[in-house]
Amino acid sequence: MQNKLNNIYAFLKANRKYNKLIQVSAYQAALMPYNTVPEKVYSLLHQILNSQSQVKMNKSAEFFQSISANKNALNSFAGFLKAIGGNANTPLTFKALHLLLQGKPSWGNKTAALFVKAVYHCHIGYAKQLHFWKDVPTSITKDDEMYLPVDAVINFIFKEMGNSCPNTFIGINNYIKKSLPNSDFDIWDDIWFWGFITQNSQNKKRVLAWNENKYWNLLNSSKDAKTIAETEVLANEFIKIIKN
Numbered sequence: 001m002q003n004k005l006n007n008i009y010a011f012l013k014a015n016r017k018y019n020k021l022i023q024v025s026a027y028q029a030a031l032m033p034y035n036t037v038p039e040k041v042y043s044l045l046h047q048i049l050n051s052q053s054q055v056k057m058n059k060s061a062e063f064f065q066s067i068s069a070n071k072n073a074l075n076s077f078a079g080f081l082k083a084i085g086g087n088a089n090t091p092l093t094f095k096a097l098h099l100l101l102q103g104k105p106s107w108g109n110k111t112a113a114l115f116v117k118a119v120y121h122c123h124i125g126y127a128k129q130l131h132f133w134k135d136v137p138t139s140i141t142k143d144d145e146m147y148l149p150v151d152a153v154i155n156f157i158f159k160e161m162g163n164s165c166p167n168t169f170i171g172i173n174n175y176i177k178k179s180l181p182n183s184d185f186d187i188w189d190d191i192w193f194w195g196f197i198t199q200n201s202q203n204k205k206r207v208l209a210w211n212e213n214k215y216w217n218l219l220n221s222s223k224d225a226k227t228i229a230e231t232e233v234l235a236n237e238f239i240k241i242i243k244n
Contacts, residue, residue, distance in 0.1 A: 002179060004161055007241045009183055012190045015234055016126075018227075019193035024127045025220035027118060031130050038074035040132045042067070048114050049106060059106035066104075077119075077133040093137060093144040094120060109169040113149035117189055120146060125186055146185040147173050153195040156206050160242050194238045197231070208242060210235045 030047040031040045045067070049060055066083075067074065073083035077097075081090050084100045094116050102112035121127040123136040140146065148154065150169040158165065158172055165175035176188060197218075200209045210232050215221055222228075 001161070001163060004241065005179055008191070009180060009187065011238060011241055012187050016190060018231060019190045020126050021222060022193065022218055022220045023121060027122055027127050027130050031132065037132050038071040041074040041080065044118055045115065048118060049111060052111055056106055062105040077135045092135060094140065095145050098147055109147065110149045110151055113147040116146055117149065120186060148176065148185055148188050149192065153192055153199060156199060157191060157195040157242060160208060194235065198235050198239050208239045
């Protein structure tokens with residue numbers, strides 16, 4: 001199992017450009033139409049929350065009403081942490097952002113992890129040209145951490161690998177951190193992309209197989225024939241790693 005995890009991580013690290021294009025395009029769509037920082041933050045929150053399949057409108061409205069009451073708080077990372085329940089003792093960390101946001105109405109662990117990932121990408125990662133806050137941490141320190149946004153797609157991948165960890169948000173995150181403590185969770189995040197485009201339904205069950213229809217349904221995926229052909233080859237390589 002350890003070798004399989006190492007091979008998956010190496011695959012994800014070597015093939016970042018495919019998911020990078022999709023994610024950066026999504027961040028651009030959320031951020032670039034707006035001029036002020038509060039508008040950008042509100043838009044990014046809205047995009048991520050409403051990308052989920054079962055958003056409870058009453059709860060999401062409660063959340064957006066609460067942060068709209070003081071939009072100036074959205075001008076900084078520290079201000080946003082305070083707006084979602086932090087105080088003077090709250091550290092300016094990605095972990096603090098996740099822990100506070102996941103407890104807000106309509107969010108939860110997975111969706112909070114998606115927002116934290118977006119903040120990371122837009123300030124430290126491959127979309128840092130889109131930065132909007134000046135006080136975001138410049139690195140992940142030993143006292144900080146990020147989380148993989150575990151959902152049904154990622155759960156299925158870990159189940160197919162035959163791992164012994166619980167197929168839950170906490171179970172999979174702890175399993176990776178224990179098994180590969182020095183790995184980068186920004187890179188692990190790409191497992192969703194490869195997992196999504198390699199899952200099909202067969203006799204009402206999920207199976208691993210290249211799914212071009214799912215690829216076409218990703219709004220910002222490259223639709224040229226060359227990229228699709230490359231992606232299919234790599235998707236089959238990903239499947240082989242999972243199954244072997």
